[in-house]
Amino acid sequence: MSHYRHPAAELQRRLAEANALVHDDVTQNDIIDSDDDDATIESDSPLLDRYFESGGSDAVVTLTNFTLTEFHLLWAHVEPELTRHWVTGRGGSTTTPKDAFMKFLCVLKHYGTWQKHAMDFGYKAPTFEKMMYRVLEIVAPVLDKALIRPPTMASQRAN
Incomplete structure (x- = not known):
């Protein structure tokens, strides 16, 4: 039995995931681009x-x-x-x-x-x-x- 997802629900899931990835990427780039060269990224x-x-x-x-x-x-x-x-x-x-x-x-x-x-x-x-x-x-x-x-x-x- 195949798993069916309504197209709107699938689109909403993909948009939410893309939004989370963009947020994670922005957060990581903000940390990496900081002026403090001695900062360790944890x-x-x-x-x-x-x-x-x-x-x-x-x-x-x-x-x-x-x-x-x-x-x-x-x-x-x-x-x-x-x-x-x-x-x-x-x-x-x-x-x-x-x-x-x-x-x-x-x-x-x-x-x-x-x-x-x-x-x-x-x-x-x-x-x-x-x-x-x-x-x-x-x-x-x-x-x-x-x-x-x-x-x-x-x-x-x-x-």
């Missing part, structure tokens, strides 16, 4: 940036099943909570919260063992599993509250 998601640079939005879709725009819309929901929890605790994680969220979406899309995913991202399996469960515990309530609406009696009667 991304909030170096892993996501590498995938995007290597294959564009298609690489992000292949990895997470979300376009870059859709990923950023999801990220906007979970960023405050995930970032707040990510920076507390012992030691500092070398993984950014945004990259951890991207890895989490990848694990949800691609069925595999913890060992397989851990190897893909350069971790030991127990460490990677613990990180993914930590992300799950933080983002599940946020996404549930933001995106899942229980059906009303009126909508159930209509069906």
